[in-house]
Amino acid sequence: MTTHSDRHHLHNEDETDDYGYDRDAAYATNMTPQQRRREDRLRQEQAAAGALSYNGSYEKKPKKSGKKKAILWSLLGLLLVAVAAVLGWYFGSYKKNQDNKSTGGSNSGGGTTIGTGGPQGDTLILPNGTAIPNVNYPMKRVFYGMAYVPLNAQLPICYNTQQSVDDELKLLVQSTKRVRLYGTDCNVLRYTIDSIQRLKLDLQVVVGIWIDANNATFTRQSEEFFSVMDTYGWSNIIGVSVGNEVIFDDYQPMDVLLAHIAEVKAKVVQLGHPEIPVFTSDLESANKPPLTNHEDKAGVNLHPFFSGVPAEESAAWFWKYLNQSVAPAVNKNNTKPIDIWITEVGWPTFPATDNTNSSIPSIPNLQIFIDTWLCDANQKQLPYYFFEFFDAPWKVWPGSPVEGFWGLLTIDKRLKVKLPDCLAS
Known part of the structure; x- marks a missing residue:
């Protein structure tokens, strides 16, 4: 990880976070999911490698011997x-x-x-x-949008193929009309657009341009994005997310991220598509000025699981936190208000021991969240991308087994829960 001048520390001289939450008080009412995820991630990294020190504050990693x-x-x-x-x-x-x-x-x-x-x-x-x-639950088009990473689309070796993406998208289109991608490597964007157009799938795409600590990654991914657009056209594109959790993961400082967003936006406009929103996706702490002064939407990854509340309370927590904390921060001192897109929301299903206080991974708890949140979100016409389409156990790393099990489907494409009948627009 790298540090930057605007980095938000969990514990510092200020006793409250950006929304006035007391960092030392009980989790349920005083800890943001941003803080919870950062604290859990640090604890996991310490347990896995002992590479970070933590004495009430986050410290830069020492030079490795x-x-x-x-x-x-x-x-x-x-x-x-x-x-x-x-x-x-x-x-x-x-x-x-x-x-x-x-x-x-x-x-x-x-x-x-x-x-x-x-x-x-x-x-x-x-x-x-x-x-x-052991029921073959029917897939229903009840999701506004779905986050999707093709199976085995991971550098340095890409095992995904055009056929595997075809098969996955033919299933995914039964759940939604919109799909959010995270990057362009392994031909993910190229295969996706080709599938949609060749198979005539009713899907629109939020493009992802991945950003990490290596500056070459952004260059490679953005060049591939515009190359795919030159080949297939723009008819299926409804947004471009320049990076995902770049600020949370400390991949790049804010000024670099803003420069990348501006670069992509300028070229999108130059090519005649000013109506396509260009933004980034991050946790709630980053979704405020200066970031929200320089993007067309606010892409917010907002997971009730990291709040620490029980599944039965997760939907109520989501709406309260979104309306009372996230939305006011997004447009604070913003002369031109922007809309919020929830670019990630979901609930993990395994293992139960990797809980966040009272938030416990399980299939029954995913069912509770679906039952109590989904239809309400559709009725309110909230733009959201459910995280994620199927399990990705290759994401598991020491100290964080939950990372691989956020799927609506198991890795063998079996639907985990019964879906309601509230069709999404």
């Missing part, structure tokens, strides 16, 4: 082994359950019968040991 580099390389090896283990566990467990189901067998715990119509009906045992109804 040769010994520390060797340690970090060892940790990287362990991380790769952990990811491989998670993937093997995930796929192996599912395959075993499917084999049991086909033979009418039972699970090793002897509690739930698979495929033989036990007292709970047919059930499926997920890798985390949770038994859910």
